[in-house]
Amino acid sequence: MKPVFLAALLAFSVAAPVALHAQTAGLLERSNRVTLPSLKLMSGEPVSEAPLSLKSGTYYILEIESDGSAELALEGAAFFRAVWINEVVINDIEIRPIGIDSFEFDDEGTIELSFIAIKPGTYALSIPGSTGDSQRVEITIE
Template sequence: MRMIALIVAWAATGGGVAQAHELGFAGLLSASNMEELPDITLGSGKPLAEGPMTLKSGTGYELEIVSDGSGELGLEGPGFFRAIWINEIVVNDLEIRPLGLDSVEFDDAGTMEIEFIAIKPGQYFLRIPGSKGESQRVEITIQ
């Protein structure tokens, strides 16, 4: 009991660590812990994103991937997809709750929303499969 009291007292004083978000009943999926990321755009000859993205481990994110239909284009990033926990993917108002993901592909114009929690810190990427250009790849850092 004494050890628990010491830990509680230490935590109440800040414990030398920055305070986290105040989470509600949904825990990590609370609205106060969710952030929207800039869209990723899939279009022939268009850059995927405006620049690199920096995420925080333990924070929830919503990412929209938008295809303009100019080609049959996919997006891969197996390392990134294994470093996050996906809550849901929404396509045409259909919610998908996958156990894992390796890549996605658009045959036509459309929008896909991925809601996830960043988990494993590191350097990752999402890119159009087989592409070599820098604008066809977005660098993602999870801190």
């Protein structure tokens, strides 16, 4: 009996990491990707048309666009700590950061942020120093 048990244990220990890898590798696959509506940074205009609702474990692509009408930033440290950031693309330059607190646009341009939502909760990305509801976007991760 011992050789049969050891053979089964060995077969499981070899197959288990492969099966686990196959499950986690799917997070970055195209079938798990969702492109979110763009966020807009324009002087006096709303950042977003509506709140964003995300699902934990889903890979998202988010564009943040500035028209250059004012020097504007978008901050949200709590949100950025609730997601795993794959990369930030600025002018075709790919950046893979450990963490982010905010983005600031001095001129017009676009940032593409790709990430996996991780920690459920309600978060916000907002223009620093602004108090209006249109100057922020509420993001819920379920």
